[in-house]
Amino acid sequence: MSRFSSAVRRPFIFALALILVAPFAIAQEATDSETNAPAAPAEAEAETEAAPEADAPAEEAPQVTVTEHGDWEVRCETTSGNCFMYQLARNGAGNPVAEIRIVRLPDQGEAAAGVTVITPLGSLLSEGLVLQVDDAEARQYPFNWCVRSGCFSQFGMTAAEVTAMRAGTVARLRIVAVSAPDQPVILEVSLTGFTAAHNALSN
Numbered sequence: 001m002s003r004f005s006s007a008v009r010r011p012f013i014f015a016l017a018l019i020l021v022a023p024f025a026i027a028q029e030a031t032d033s034e035t036n037a038p039a040a041p042a043e044a045e046a047e048t049e050a051a052p053e054a055d056a057p058a059e060e061a062p063q064v065t066v067t068e069h070g071d072w073e074v075r076c077e078t079t080s081g082n083c084f085m086y087q088l089a090r091n092g093a094g095n096p097v098a099e100i101r102i103v104r105l106p107d108q109g110e111a112a113a114g115v116t117v118i119t120p121l122g123s124l125l126s127e128g129l130v131l132q133v134d135d136a137e138a139r140q141y142p143f144n145w146c147v148r149s150g151c152f153s154q155f156g157m158t159a160a161e162v163t164a165m166r167a168g169t170v171a172r173l174r175i176v177a178v179s180a181p182d183q184p185v186i187l188e189v190s191l192t193g194f195t196a197a198h199n200a201l202s203n
Contacts, residue, residue, distance in 0.1 A: 064076060064078055066083065067197075067200055068193075069193035069194075069196035069197040069200065070190070070192035070193020070194070070196065070197070071087060071190035071191075071192045071193050072085050072086065072087050072190075072192075072193040072194055072196075072197035073085070073086045073087070073197070074086070074197050074200045074201065082103075083103075083200075083201055084101050084102060084103045084201070085101065085102040085103075085194075085197045085198065085201065086099070086100070086101050086102075087099075087100050087189055087190070088100075089117075089173050089187035089188065089189045090187060090188060091185060091186070091187055091188075092186065092188075097119070097120065097175075097185065097187050098117055098118060098119045098120070098173060098175070098187055099116075099117070099118040099150075100115065100116075100117050100118075100173070100189055101115070101116045101117075101118075102114070102115050102157075102198075103201070104198070104201045104202060105156070110156065110158070111156025111157060111158060112156075112157060112158060112159040112161075112162045113156065113157040113161075113162050113198075114154070114155075114156055114157075115154070115155055115156070115157055116152060116153070116154045117129055117131075117141075117152070117153045117154075117173065118149070118150045118151070118152055119143075119150055119151045119153070119175050120150055120151070121146060121148075121150060121151060122177055122178050122179065123143065123146075123151045123175050123176070123177065123178070124175075124176040124177060124178050124181055125142075125143045125146070125151065127175070127176040127181075127184075128140045128141055128142045128143060128153070129141050129142075129143065129153040129173060129174070129175060130173070130174035130175075131171060131172070131173055131174075132171065132172045132174070133161075133164050133165055133168040133170075133171045133191070134164075134168045134169055134170065134171075136164060136168075138172075138174070141153050141155045162198070165191060165194055165198075166191075166194055166195045166198060168191045168194070169191055169192075170188055170189065170190060170191055171188075171189040171191060172186055172187065172188055172189070173186070173187040173188075173189060174186055174187075175187070
């Protein structure tokens with residue numbers, strides 16, 4: 001794997017942000033000592049004071065999985081019909097640790113896709129989130145906020161970056177836990193089915 005870049009890119013603001021804000025509902029099967037991953041939300045709630053309810057993002061509408069494309073799902077809100085791509089990112093032991101959600105954005109904008117990654121509470125915010133597709137240059141993004149459901153990193157992808165995802169094999173997410181700052185956690189996101197799921201968003 002090539003060395004991760006330390007350049008932080010400015011996050012984009014999305015009109016469809018409410019689609020991407022969702023409770024982190026991942027059951028972590030391994031203990032922190034086995035994975036060095038940030039504490040899962042259920043464990044972290046007992047140790048971390050929750051953010052005031054007034055500061056928490058609005059709850060999303062109920063969801064339904066419409067189609068599956070390889071390792072990706074396309075989920076749509078039952079009320080608005082807004083749809084997004086979805087996958088769980090897993091650690092080396094195969095345990096789910098983070099969620100990744102992608103929406104298509106209007107053509108001719110600076111960003112072609114809006115991405116939200118949700119990691120467990122206990123993520124080291126100062127290290128941000130690093131994303132690398134295959135052996136391409138890795139890019140670092142900041143975390144935007146944390147609530148009871150987890151920590152959110154929201155950013156935009158250019159058309160060229162989306163094309164790289166469509167042509168790629170695997171994307172890797174790098175996060176760091178507060179409890180083990182010297183042992184980064186690498187999560188794999190399969191790109192099998194990415195192209196079909198991305199195409200489905202435009203239908």
